[in-house]
Amino acid sequence: MCGIFGYTGNKSASDLLLQGLGRLEYRGYDSAGLATVSENGGLEHLKSGGKLSNLIKLIGTEPLTGNCGIGHTRWATHGEPNDLNAHPHGNSSADLFTVHNGIVENYFDLKEMLVKEGHNFLSETDSEVIPHLISHFIEKGFGLEKAIQQTASAIKGSNTVAAIHSKNPGEIIAFRVGNAGGLTIGIGIDEMFISSDLPALAEHTNTVHFLASGQVALVNSNGVNFTDLDGNKVNLETHTIEKNTLFAEKDGFDHFMLKEIMDQPESSMSSLRGRLRFSPYSVLVPEVPLTSKQAQEIKRVVLLGMGSSLHAAQLGALYLEKFARIPAVAEDSSEFRYRNPVIDKSTLVIAVGQSGETADTLEAMNHAKKYNAKIISVANVEGSQATRIAEGTVMMHSGYEVGVASTKTFTGSLICLLLIALHLANDRNSLSKEELSELTEQLTHLPRLMGESTQLNAGTFSNLAKLYSKMRRFLFIGRGLMVPIASEGSMKLKEISYLQAEGMTAAAMKHGPIALVDAETPVIALATNNEYRMKNIGNMNEVLARGGSLTAVISLGDDQLESLVTNALFVPKAPEILEPIIATIPLQLLAYHIADYLNLDVDQPRNLAKSVTVE
Template sequence: MCGIVGYVGPRDCTDVLVSALTKLEYRGYDSAGIAVFEDGKIAVAKTKGRLSDLVNKMEKEGKPHGHAGIGHTRWATHGEPSDVNSHPHSGRRVTIVHNGIIENYKQLKQFLIDNERTEFLSDTDTEVVAQLLDFYYDGNPIRCIRKVLHELRGSFALGIVFADRPDTVYAVRCESPLIVGQGTGEVFVASDVPAIIKYTKDYYLLEYGEIAVLKNGSVHFCSLHGRMIEKELHTADWDEDSAEKGGYPHFMIKEIHEQPTAVKTTVTPRIEDGLPDLSECGITPEALKNVNNIFIVACGTAMHAGMVGKYVIEKLARVSVTVDIASEFRYRDPLLGKDDLVVIISQSGETADSKAVLSLAKEMGAKTLAVVNVKGSSIAREADMVIYTHAGPEIAVASTKAYMVQLAVMYLLAFEMAFAGGRIDEEKCRKLTSQLTAMPDIIQETIEKTLDVCQYISTKLITADSLLYIGRGLDYALSMEGSLKLKEISYIHSESYAAGELKHGTISLITDGMPVIAVATQNTLLEKTVSNIKEVKARGAMTIVICDEQADIDREAADYLIRVPRISEMLMPMVATVPMQLLAYYTSVNKGNDVDKPRNLAKSVTVE
């Protein structure tokens, strides 16, 4: 998840690009860079670090001046954060900035090496695109772009400049978002409207495969087939503050809507020829085959992702998994050996208790695997192996997309471990992997189908003093996260319990009208879960049931039903978590709370 911008017009291009990137730095801050036409040549300035580091560098070394150029702020996916991996990337005659993932970059890179002996300077998939454009460039930019687009697989958007086409910027979208702003005698390209709202509120939305040509302060568009097209001009009615949220009222709801893209960005680079491939993370089948026990250690939401991981790894790979809270694990003198694997899950990579567990595990000789979202973080640097979750920056304190991509990583790890250990065959592994790659579209469908009903049901929760979440199996693991989401932003006391435990004490809490949210997506356990729902219903509870769209739920058991698409039971947590996020969000909104910054909480807990 990166931010790209472009500008053609009378203003100082560098100033415009830097200003625009400031509004997109939430999309990434591993590095920043610009390419500007200066005296008819492309001048590039880029550096590792935040945008402020680029500004400081240009103040010392001189900034390029001109009236056309492109810019980038990076969230690293391929290649660590570094000066050389920073965008823009160049071939001999072409310079580009890129947001997204090129799935087949390895094959394309080998093609270029075989046919041109191209020397690559970086580890990025982006440089492959720059070199490919250069390879096919015959003096006709549109024809070249179209030819390259037919060879690329993935989700991406590009800003492109050609050395022999001064003061002209080309832009193309293939799934990753891109807009073109129209000002008076000036035009802009950006990943999102916030980048241009300072200069203009008028913009065009690029669709899949559409190419924009910005020149002389105006823009024209052509299709993937080369035909000129007319586009509707939109006008934003946001102010600058709301524009940073992309028109959403809060970052949390924006980040819920970003989950399909986050999952795709996380999963796609880790699949090779239809099978999970974690080799770039330092994980080999040989290493996985020799694991004796797995300990998943995390805090809060990350620990709940680990609970789902436990169920899936044990079921598929038949390896014992213990999930523990980091602050407890480090003090209970755990039994660890050299054949054990300790998995540390942390969104920030700086969680204090999780860092302490990592140090303890290494001292005791266990292998360590970090699952983190921030490249270069302490936990990422110190672990033996690292799987980066490519959620992009998450601003809201209540985690949504970071949790979702942690789930995706748990599935990838389970699939590869089960296949490596011979517990599932190749056909089964391909089937599971295919189901996982389909999840972004299913998550999107779930958001669209459940948003309105969750908004309505949330109005029934705002007067509650306390409520329960219940579930069995994976649904119990999922209900723990749903309960945490609700309590942390709505301030309603909420607990989650295994549904089978109700009669061992918890059912005494049920009072007339008390909400009970039952997660019932595991059809093999559905009858037992429905029986538990009826037990609380008979004692006066108001029951809300989350189930799949084909589940046979006795309507006498459920006051409200939230139905999600039916998929494999094993992958249901990635679907059913969506309505729980929406319930928490809208309940908090209806209560007038500060959704993105709940009281007493911080995004990253870096102290004990």
């Protein structure tokens, strides 16, 4: 939810910290701050409410010195997003500063104890108890390392913390407890880095360690040592990650979101690459960690996700039942482990999430693991926590996504889930060789079809944006494979335009929501030319009969539907299994153009964060 970046070496820490936070700002942009060990050995810090640009301006007039420091960009959980509540937070003597990602669930009791001891709190945050608690243990006679280990054990919840102290001027000490987002240690030459996400390290190093729950990292410019919370030495594997700095540029687009929508033809090729066989046509996803025998023994599939990933999981469940003929259900990760679900070794759990760090999904995966379920993750970040919990990971390979609203990682998820369904269908013999060959051949056309989808309707969106920016609410409807896409379309509009929208099955509209239909409530219908065509026409006529405005996503050349609807958004004719994926694109572009017309922050919509690492 928040972004942490740290540096120790022989370069200016503040410059590198700001650069790193710029790569992490999608994780939260309510406030930002830095703390460094100054050239004279003391600690300096600056922080500012609002976006990182505010902090950059402040440092321009009040520069920080030193070669070691920590930085933070915040998504607020406790306390308003302002200067006072921004990180880093310090202790009463200001010789210790910390940055924090997570929620200290027992902060009220800890704060009450610390206040009685004379500790002075300045903010409204739960995070501020951490530096005071470290000081509390130092006052009890513990050294800094042991005091931090004691603090990690004392705070409840999922938390990741990094600290600097004036008595250890070149050292950063960090710990992780639970699933409060990852922390990666980057290894340089006479310099070291820490970061919440890999992409912020891409320009500096591709050699890293991943800090796991219950571990502490003691980082200086010469290297890093790891311990558990009791101080026992831990050896962590060193990973070499493929460098990718392409994410940093908009390539002439006004916003990252628009660039990432237009990236989808290429990113879809990356998702397919190496997974299609052409002689004969078939699908093979080597990352699926099941033998043919194990695939045949699977009795049920549970797909887990939150937000856009839940919508992807819903379509994935439909693909699995349709092709692999396995009972499948998509579940909200946050509720899964609390309802005592029925799972066992014959259950396959597929966890979907672009970051691989969503706290609710990680906890659901851990719950499933207790019952010996087979676990696959679908993720876009190599080495993320989800990839380390799962037995196998099907990477999206979508490339880095800066915009907070998911676009190319959503379609990447859909492609991966379709590939998994076809892979399992092959192993389970639920499709004939001829059927599998035909479906695989259809998949080869997907990048071209997505490319055409990005180019169609170019002149339509600006007119719709001007019209729809004045509307009060929207209903998105679909049937069959299009139902999850209706939900995703409504979410995109809500996320970036702040307009109320609701997605549903077209038939469900008659059971209440149709009461909302009026001149100020447009209906967006997904009505490509498939088996639901006549039912879609009936549902759309119900809207028109009540004076509603109807925009429909329809197949190019469908003159009958074009003449029926108020506005048409076209997609190229496509096989049924690909229609949901390509129909996503005009809905993304519609949401983008409405938000852009309203002059809203498309890439960083209010109150949201790219990676939700708190429950």
